[in-house]
Amino acid sequence: MAKIVDKVFSIINPIVIDMGYELLGIKYIASGKHSVLRLYIDCEEGIGMNDCETVSRQVSAIMDVEDPISGKYNLEVSSPGIERPLFVISHYQRFLGHDVRLRTYRAIDGKRNFTGCIGGISEKSNTIELVTELGPVILDIGLIEKANLVAHF
Numbered sequence: 001m002a003k004i005v006d007k008v009f010s011i012i013n014p015i016v017i018d019m020g021y022e023l024l025g026i027k028y029i030a031s032g033k034h035s036v037l038r039l040y041i042d043c044e045e046g047i048g049m050n051d052c053e054t055v056s057r058q059v060s061a062i063m064d065v066e067d068p069i070s071g072k073y074n075l076e077v078s079s080p081g082i083e084r085p086l087f088v089i090s091h092y093q094r095f096l097g098h099d100v101r102l103r104t105y106r107a108i109d110g111k112r113n114f115t116g117c118i119g120g121i122s123e124k125s126n127t128i129e130l131v132t133e134l135g136p137v138i139l140d141i142g143l144i145e146k147a148n149l150v151a152h153f
Contacts, residue, residue, distance in 0.1 A: 025087030047079035
């Protein structure tokens, strides 16, 4: 699935940028005829329904021509929302000092789910330091399946 996401990203990222948006990330959920391709976009002014609709139309047209995904799927274009997903190291750097909830692909010290504050980032080793209630945990970004900011009200 990572290959599909990488291929789609390389096809649509230039279009999304040309439209004045940032493509934060892509999630592809394969489920037969109910598969979903979800794009997360952002811009400095924020994202509204019209932005999602505009990007959806453009991306849909490109996807029809390029056809990088075999089979049927639903295209969803979304703002990152209040519990913004984090995809790449630059996202973690941007939210250094913020709380995050994440899940790893495999267990680390018997755990797959972690919550804590982003305490540090190492681009050299592609890791983040997550400061949890039980102390700091160093995680390779490649092992993170899903990460979202934690909203505090």
